Amino acid sequence: MDNQRNLILAVVLSAVLLFGWDFAMRTFYPDPADDVPANMASRDDIPAERALEREGDNLAAGRISVGGDAVDQSVVRDVETELASEGRVTIDAPEVAGTINPVGARVDDILLKTHRQTVEPDSGPIRLFAPAGTDIEQYAQFGWVGDGIATPTAQTRWQVVDGDRLTHETPVTLAWDNGQGQQFLLRFAVDEHYMFTVTQMVRNTGSGAVALRPYAFVARTSETASRSTWNVHSGPLAALDGAIDFEWNYDDVEEQGVVDNPGETEWVGFTDIYWMSALIPDDAVGATSAFRSLGNSDYRADLYYEPVTVPAGGSVTRTTRLFAGAKESGLLSAYQDAGITQFGNAIDWGWFGFIAWPMWQVLIFLFGLVGNFGVAIICLTVIIRAILFPIAQKQFASMAQMRAVQPKMKALQERYKDDKPKLQQEMAKLYKDEKVNPLAGCLPIFLQIPIFFALYKTLLLAIEMRHQPFFGWIRDLSAPDPAHILNLFGLLDFTPPGFLGIGVLAVLLGCTMFLQFRLNPAATDPMQQQIFMIMPWVLMFVMAPFAAGLLIYWITSNLLTLAQQRYLYAKNPQLRAQMAKDREEKARKAEREKAARAEGR
Structure with missing residues (x-):
């Protein structure tokens, strides 16, 4: 019953995020794509x-x-x-x-x-x-x-x-x-x-x-x-x-x-x-x-x-x-x-100008080498991931340590389930004794936020990116993906609303993020597990209206993360074995719950 309640709550929160985000953006910050280019439209009452x-x-x-x-x-x-x-x-x-x-x-x-x-x-x-x-x-x-x-x-x-x-x-x-x-x-x-x-x-x-x-x-x-x-x-x-x-x-x-x-x-x-x-x-x-x-x-x-x-x-x-x-x-x-x-x-360039401007200079340099801004974005992503690779190694080491102390954490949670302050105190002591930093795994995410926003500003502001093509149907990296699935890629004569304008790039983003979460060790909290399962598809909707170049960056980053995770799992057999064990345990639990529901009928 708790898991069902948590699942419903996760779905509701995701829906609020999805529709609330779309409403807020359209109300307070309308999509620039809806704007008429400067001095290119007519007024009737001037x-x-x-x-x-x-x-x-x-x-x-x-x-x-x-x-x-x-x-x-x-x-x-x-x-x-x-x-x-x-x-x-x-x-x-x-x-x-x-x-x-x-x-x-x-x-x-x-x-x-x-x-x-x-x-x-x-x-x-x-x-x-x-x-x-x-x-x-x-x-x-x-x-x-x-x-x-x-x-x-x-x-x-x-x-x-x-x-x-x-x-x-x-x-x-x-x-x-x-x-x-x-x-x-x-x-x-x-x-x-x-x-x-x-x-x-x-x-x-x-x-x-x-x-x-x-x-x-x-x-x-x-x-x-x-x-x-x-x-x-x-x-x-x-x-x-x-x-x-x-x-x-x-x-x-x-x-x-x-x-x-x-x-x-x-x-x-x-x-x-x-x-x-x-x-x-x-x-x-x-x-x-x-x-x-x-x-x-x-x-x-x-x-x-x-x-x-x-x-x-x-x-x-x-x-x-x-x-x-x-x-x-x-x-x-x-x-x-x-x-x-x-x-x-x-x-x-805004608050992250100290990142956005150097990033733009690197993009210009890469464009001069490869002749395509989409390819330059992919090359930039590879460079960024290479720079962050040592941090990712520490993240995986921290994940392995966290997994190793999970049995002790569960024992503490059982012992002090009615005394929350004492539980927090004992968990802090456990982290200190085992030399585990529970926040270490969040560092790469925090580092990615200013990089992601800086690239967003670059795609939005740099006129050199305006009307720059990638390949195929992507003719403007600074505009959203024009290939909408709901209108059969333009075969049907209507344009889906922003939050339903799912394109090929948005689907690829959702799939790569889902695979990335699947490779992560399972969260101990069932609520977190359900949120992680839903989040890739929520982000697919949220990110669909963004510039195609931004989605190309994120998809490339996800693919590199998948390759990096496989490499680091190979270097950390303990973590890989524990992940396999968690999946087996999760599958057995699901089977038991299914059998229990069948008997209840």
Whole structure:
């Protein structure tokens, strides 16, 4: 009766874990696979470009408001129509393409040439920037605010005065004259990756000095942003006084209205899981920054310099860089090495970053050797298991010692079954006398937890893993196994819910874990035995929605553990004999219980 009760309890607990886990993940941390890729989907209720009123005291207040004429906010502009406007300056660099809008001198059209929307080869490049007022808007603008003089606004039409095509070898310069003696110039350059350099210059040919404040901002909608979860930050991001600030999300900024970042700003912008747009100020003068909610899911990251006075006949220049591209770890680190503080840490590796980042470097190295990230994960697993092998040997030695003292433990349990404190005291004394550490067998499991989580973060964050195939049906190691058994591997036209989306890899995980538990010595507690029998299949359901690369790691680890266990059993005949004896005793007990039930009928 007790065994039946324990079995029912184990099943109930497993069901609670399975369904509770799925409910919690879907409620609080939705599956990223359900998210629309950043800036790739449409919204139905996003108004057009906001009418931003200029404030007369914006220089003194230290906050930027960019002038603009009121527009019909009930109209959502079409991306293709906006990009068909005349006079746009073409961008054609090795990794980015797009245009600069001469109206407002905005960088509002950026395509990432080397990254596709989906795993399909013909799915087209990722669109990162899109014009203001469209349903996927994200753009950058550079300008000035002034005291008592006309400065360029969002409706100002700039003239191209140098160059006609922005490439990594040919810059482009735009100019605008306010008719009051001041000429404003913007020189755009781009490197072979994703970094734009924008030189802002104002020449004062008037009769008196003028007061100006240079600024830059990145604006975007949050409706097409990747979701921020407990372990992956998506949203406003800044490097302030030498440290990364992951504190703010879109909801926080909306609640505050304006968030003034404290200290000196090394860079500021917005991040998704894979993409980032960030402004890096002029190193020579420094700058401050803020995040601003514009309402209706629109936000800005403002970068502004100290006000300057431009004397008659003088000029002022500020150089601001704009990163608009993919968060490739090697590239971000290279920019950091070139002087952009903390830029490599824009990828939020989290608490286990000290493991995740080195693990990622090893994966990249292995990928360079084998040419397949799936094979690289398998090689990494072999390396990890080899490093942990001495610890596994100690674990098995501890298991053998524990098995040797089992008769004495059972005698103590019988003797002190009515005196729990005394039983615990005597068991501690037994462990000490026999030099047995009951927790030694748990050490490899505890060591695997940070390794497993670090690999999970790597598969989730590293864009280099995005759309990386393995073999056969596994076309994206960073996505779940697409071969679902319940829909006959795609033959039936429906997609099972997350916790029932069991694929081939999940089944292999359950089977290898079951075999691994079978090789372990049987637990003395019947409840533990039943839990160990059920747990592999519970984990099969729990792990099914995770990235295929993570399941490949775990399956490989299980297979290596099976081989390791057989080897260590061969080296410990006492443990192997005891395990066989336990199994025989368990089988005889099951037969006796079966016979007793038959007689009871």
